[in-house]
Amino acid sequence: MDDPSAPKPFAPEPFAPEPGRAERLAPGLRRVLAPNPSPMTFRGTNSYILGEGEVTVIDPGPASRPHLAALLAALAPGERVSRIIVTHSHLDHSALSRPLAEATGAPVLAFGDSRAGRRADLAALDGLGGGEGVDAGFAPDETLADGARIEGEGWTLTALHTPGHMGNHLCFAWSGLGPDAGALFTGDHVMGWASSMVSPPDGDLGAFMASLDRLAARPEQRLFPAHGAPVPDGPGRIAALAAHRRARAARLLDVLSRGPATPAALARAIYTDTPPALLPAATRNVLAHLIDLADHSLAAPDGPLAAEALWRRV
Helix, strand or coil, X not given: CECCCCCCCCCCCCCCCCCCCCEEEECCEEEEECCCCECCCECCCEEEEECCCEEEEECCCCCCHHHXXXXXXXXXXXXXXXXXXXXXXEHHHHCCHHHXXXXXXXXXXXXXXXXXXXXXHHHHHCCCCCCCCECCCCCCCEECCCCCEEEECCEEEEXXXXXXXXXXXXXXXXXXXXXXXXXXXXXXXCCECCCECCCCCCCCHHHHHHHHHHHHCCCCCCEEECCECCECXXXXXXXXXXXXXXXXXXXXXXXXXXXXXXXXXXXXHHCCCXXXXXXXXXXXXXXXXXXXXXXXXXXXXXXXXXXXXXXXXC
């Protein structure tokens, strides 16, 4: 999901596919756009169908009967869904996984449930909410550990645990078919249109930056994100996202140098052009940065960690 309050760190590629229509992006790879456009999802969620014959669906998408029908209709005669992979359990990615599993008999694979990989020390922020759309009841049939390999006919996926946007977030390195062999499926960690929302307690900015570093060290160039167009220059996009976050942190420290403030007050000071309806999202993003600054001993709350705590520069 997008951080809708943030200035965009790059110009997105043109992207206006028809929802529900299968489009072939590369040999062995089809995309079906879900009909769930919003300020948080751009045109909607990209569901990918990988392989031929025995296929794998990556990010089945939101609870939408038309999208379920579109995914099934995208299969060629005789094709069968052999597995369903969920990059992370936000509702716009995972909610359709169980209906699709029931329709096809395929198991659902993910890193874990919606609390898997989450920082235990952020439990004080439980209930913060904020519209991230966590699929609280999500439970995969099989879990995928970091480095797990999934093989199809002529291709391989390697699971990369990339927490930050959410603790159970996975990206996948794809090798095998066609000229796009060597691409990454990046879920919401690196998107094709904007920076990602990082909202505690499910989001963790320090983990997000470490996961960006991990992706930056990979050899793959092309990215297939869960929102927006394919990214041809993956390393460039990743570098732009990291620079964007570092600039945000520097701006927060600058404001805090003038005196202590709450996350909400900091959001109002920094996001001066943001519509009031988006300030709560901006506030959660600021909180994620403050927690990361505290991890680096650069800022600290007065008292226990809380959504409305007063923060000061250390």
